[in-house]
Amino acid sequence: xxxxxxxxxxxxxxxxxxxxxxxxxxxxxxxxxxxxxxxxxxxxxxxxxxxxxxxxxxxxxxxxxxxxxxxxxxxxxxxxxxxxxxxxxxxxxxxxxxxxxxxxxxxxxxxxxxxxxxxxxxxxxxxxxxxxxxxxxxxxxxxxxxxxxxxxxxxxxxxxxxxxxxxxxxxxxxxxxxxxxxxxxxxxxxxxxxxxxxxxxxxxxxxxxxxxxxxxxxxxxxxxxxxxxxxxxxxxxxxxxxxxxxxxxxxxxxxxxxxxxxxxxxxxxxxxxxxxxxxxxxxxxxxxxxxxxxxxxxxxxxxxxxxxxxxxxxxxxxxxxxxxxxxxxxxxxxxxxxxxxxxxxxxxxxxxxxxxxxxxxxxxxxxxxxxxxxxxxxxxxxxxxxxxxxx
Numbered sequence: 001x002x003x004x005x006x007x008x009x010x011x012x013x014x015x016x017x018x019x020x021x022x023x024x025x026x027x028x029x030x031x032x033x034x035x036x037x038x039x040x041x042x043x044x045x046x047x048x049x050x051x052x053x054x055x056x057x058x059x060x061x062x063x064x065x066x067x068x069x070x071x072x073x074x075x076x077x078x079x080x081x082x083x084x085x086x087x088x089x090x091x092x093x094x095x096x097x098x099x100x101x102x103x104x105x106x107x108x109x110x111x112x113x114x115x116x117x118x119x120x121x122x123x124x125x126x127x128x129x130x131x132x133x134x135x136x137x138x139x140x141x142x143x144x145x146x147x148x149x150x151x152x153x154x155x156x157x158x159x160x161x162x163x164x165x166x167x168x169x170x171x172x173x174x175x176x177x178x179x180x181x182x183x184x185x186x187x188x189x190x191x192x193x194x195x196x197x198x199x200x201x202x203x204x205x206x207x208x209x210x211x212x213x214x215x216x217x218x219x220x221x222x223x224x225x226x227x228x229x230x231x232x233x234x235x236x237x238x239x240x241x242x243x244x245x246x247x248x249x250x251x252x253x254x255x256x257x258x259x260x261x262x263x264x265x266x267x268x269x270x271x272x273x274x275x276x277x278x279x280x281x282x283x284x285x286x287x288x289x290x291x292x293x294x295x296x297x298x299x300x301x302x303x304x305x306x307x308x309x310x311x312x313x314x315x316x317x318x319x320x321x322x323x324x325x326x327x328x329x330x331x332x333x334x335x336x337x338x339x340x341x342x343x344x345x346x347x348x349x350x351x352x353x354x355x356x357x358x359x360x361x362x363x364x365x366x367x368x369x370x371x372x373x374x375x376x377x378x379x380x381x382x383x384x385x386x387x388x389x390x391x
Contacts (some may be wrong), residue, residue, distance in 0.1 A: 001125055006136040009245040011141025012163075015148065016241055017320045018288035019159050020299040022151040031159035032237040033094050033225030038107065038164055040218040041083055042114040045075035048210040051332060053122040054255055056195070062185040064195040065123060069175070080108035088144040093225050097156060106161065113168025119160040120174050120191035124181060125255065132181050136174050140166040156373040194389060206332060213328055216351035216374075217247070223352070225334050227359045235306035236364035238299055243314035248285055250277040250322040254329035270330045277322045310368035317372040318381030327382035346381050352375035 020028060031049050050067045083103045087095035091320045098107060121133045143166035148266045153156050220238055253276055289296055292308040300308070324347060331340040351374035357369030
């Protein structure tokens with residue numbers, strides 16, 4: 001799973017490097033906003049089913065898998081249509097790119113691909129078929145890099161579709177072979193059975209906490225394009241996307257803990273997960289903080305100048321971010337959904353309010369500083385929640 005994350009992050013990083021060299025910063029900023037909108041809507045309409053799939057994926061029937069797929073696909077399409085209709089009011093910067101039927105159809109397809117790929121990856125992880133997850137991410141990464149030679153200076157759509165559509169293509173390929181990967185699975189089995197009820201119950205109880213905890217990470221890039229404008233957003237997004245690679249490490253580790261842990265072993269798993277995450281993150285965070293130009297030089301001189309401070313601040317936030325993510329995973333494993341919702345609500349309020357407020361005054365630097373301050377405060381709260389039952 002870590003190798004799969006590394007491949008996805010590495011190909012994504014390479015894509016944005018070449019995109020930054022090929023298109024204007026304002027075009028890159030708009031494309032990044034469309035990608036962020038897809039990611040946010042996908043998470044908003046996930047209904048915590050990916051977490052339920054991690055938790056119960058090793059036990060789910062083909063019926064439960066199909067129900068999750070249908071719900072995710074239908075909600076993704078509906079969310080895309082609603083967002084496109086409201087875009088002139090909620091995201092004027094993106095509205096011109098969501099006007100026609102073709103634009104909306106592609107936007108809906110990209111969102112559906114994001115939702116299905118996460119569900120399938122989590123199902124296969126729970127079933128201990130991480131090799132298939134790695135193969136899907138390799139294929140998606142190669143498809144993402146394929147159109148780089150055809151990007152032009154103002155090609156917003158080309159950048160956006162190159163990032164988003166490979167997830168849909170590879171998810172459909174995995175779905176076609178799911179009968180071989182998951183014995184007994186059939187795409188034609190639908191309905192309601194005890195496995196569906198158990199999975200749905202976990203998802204429903206977990207949804208408020210997961211929505212609040214994930215909203216900042218997915219909503220902030222979408223807000224940034226409106227707060228900063230397309231040009232400044234390009235520099236913030238480059239720093240943000242690089243920091244997300246570091247943030248993925250504790251996220252993957254927490255997902256593995258959720259899929260394999262029990263309430264009795266949650267404390268021990270949390271301690272081991274924390275040590276592993278910090279060991280993997282320490283050299284990357286130290287390098288990015290000390291010499292950000294080492295990471296940004298590939299994007300060009302303007303990115304080294306404009307994105308260095310945001311990158312430093314966002315990478316520093318990886319330390320408190322790790323604490324927050326691992327405590328949330330422990331609360332899910334222990335079924336402490338009230339505590340999870342309380343922690344996530346505090347995190348959501350801080351990590352949306354502070355970056356937006358600071359960003360309106362100090363632009364990208366302020367947005368990154370607000371994020372660091374918010375995640376640090378949330379980590380203090382998370383530590384308190386974890387100590388309530390001992391670590």
